[in-house]
Amino acid sequence: MGERLETILLHGGQVPDPTTGARAVPIYQTTSYVFKDVDHAARLFSLEEPGNIYTRIMNPTTDVFEKRMALLEGGVGALALASGQAAITYSILAIAKPGDEIVSSVSLYGGTYNLFNWTLRRLGIKVHFVDPLNLEEIESKINDKTKAVYIESIG
Numbered sequence: 001m002g003e004r005l006e007t008i009l010l011h012g013g014q015v016p017d018p019t020t021g022a023r024a025v026p027i028y029q030t031t032s033y034v035f036k037d038v039d040h041a042a043r044l045f046s047l048e049e050p051g052n053i054y055t056r057i058m059n060p061t062t063d064v065f066e067k068r069m070a071l072l073e074g075g076v077g078a079l080a081l082a083s084g085q086a087a088i089t090y091s092i093l094a095i096a097k098p099g100d101e102i103v104s105s106v107s108l109y110g111g112t113y114n115l116f117n118w119t120l121r122r123l124g125i126k127v128h129f130v131d132p133l134n135l136e137e138i139e140s141k142i143n144d145k146t147k148a149v150y151i152e153s154i155g
Contacts, residue, residue: 005072008068008071008072009068009072011023012067012068012071012072013063013064013065013066013067013068013070013071014064014067014068025061025064026060026061027061028055028059028060028061030055030059031054031055031056032054032055033051033052033053033054062080065078065080066078066079066080085111085112085115088112088115089115089119092115092120092125092148092150093123095147095148096120096125096147096148097124097125098123098124098125099124099125099145100125100126100145100146100147101125101126101127101128101141101143101145101146101147102116102120102125102126102127102128102146102147102148102149102150103127103128103130103138103141103142103146103148103149103150104116104127104128104129104130104149104150104151105129105130105131105132105150105151105152106129106130106131106132107132107152108152109152112152116129116150117129126145128141132151
């Protein structure tokens, strides 16, 4: 990390706008983007060429935010999502598939509990709910199929 923390916080992941020279990151309030032609659109949608397709998938403002977070955390990339629930869902589905298992605290936000108890079960991912203060119970549920131990600390 060659730059100071303060510099990364203000400018990480962003270069001045080549057209206007603006230093601040613009806020792109759009849902869609114009394609140069049909071939350009085809290359974007087939991921042969990087670029903006639809804001929910990619947005220049979000792109800078993700790059900045990756720099701050020392990571290779980051993914910004619209909610914490989406982040939990993406994280679990990225590491678990049908037949896998998760060990989870029984003390959960209602949305997380519903995701784990209903949705993941329907997707073939088994969740063992445990007392987060009982380490022996947690350890007893971990096996070769376990992909994650998930514990929320509810404020």
